[in-house]
Amino acid sequence: MEAVGQFWADIEILRNILSWGFILAGGIAVVSGAIGIVRFPDFYTRLHAAGVTDTGGAELILIGMLLQAPTWIVAVKIFFIGAFLFFTSPVATHAIAHAAWMVGFKPLEGPELRYKEDGE
Amino acid sequence: MGRFIILVLALAGLWLLLSGYFDNALLLMLGAASIAVTVWLAARARVMDGDSVPTGLMPRIFAYWWWLTGEIGKANIIVIRQALAVEPKLSPKMFTVPLPPKTTVGQATFANSITLTPGTVSVDLREDGILVHGLTEGLCDVAAITDMGERVARCEGSGQ
Secondary structure, eight states: OTTSOHHHHHTHHHHHHHHHHHHHHHHHHHHHHHHHHHHSSSHHHHHHHHHHIIIIIHHHHHHHHHTTOSSHHHHHHHHHHHHHHHHHHHHHHHHHHHHHHHTTOOOEETTTTEEOOTTO | OHHHHHHHHHHHHHHHHHHOOSSOHHHHHHHHHHHHHHHHHHHHTTOOSTTTSOGGGTTHHHHHHHHHHHHHHHHHHHHHHHHHOSSOOOOOEEEEEEOOOOSHHHHHHHHHHHHHSTTEEEEEEOSSEEEEEESSTTTOOHHHHHHHHHHHHHHHTTOO
16 A cells, blocks of 8 residues: 555554554553542642643644554544644633633632632 | 635645545535635635734744643643642642733733643633633743743734
């Protein structure tokens, strides 16, 4: 099959090693994000843990999949998925955080993790 | 006019790369027709401005995105270490950072960059700054975030 090109076929071992590393790193990021969502104390801090899954996790796994692409048209589509995720995920995160802030949801603050009193 | 050409080229590139048809005349004609309709509708709805076709930040925004990827990587490691630490040392707080970009696209890019970097989420956009929620003391670095905003502002150039 000429679709991949000789060079892409020649570096198959290198591609497999790299994509193995990227997918493993992405998997670690996704799992860490999930653990963070459970462990962090309040809504706003949990958003940050979800952000790890959104950015590091998703993009690293997509890079790993990019290296496994059988044809360049598949590679381009994976690249587009990554690019659109890059632009849309912060909008969703901001929408959630903004909605919580607007209805008066207070964050835990400071190293003692307590709610700030009025007038402080 | 420049914006019109860039929109047509971007739509044509997207259509060709997503469909993968390069030698089927009928499908290429239909693709061209769909692009023409899209551009016509965009022009008719008067949305073909600096917000929806943000050519004002190009081409320097591509270098900025590359730099931002590195920042996201570094912040990811910090947040992952906190998530997996036996005793997470969190010190969340709300703080305001200044807003160096002047155009709406630049401000949206800056706010999205803050949110994309794990450990900081932009919560509210105000007249004079962005309200940010930070996860730890080290991540609540107003100087570093302002530097990110100034990089976006430099991409704006003369502005739209």
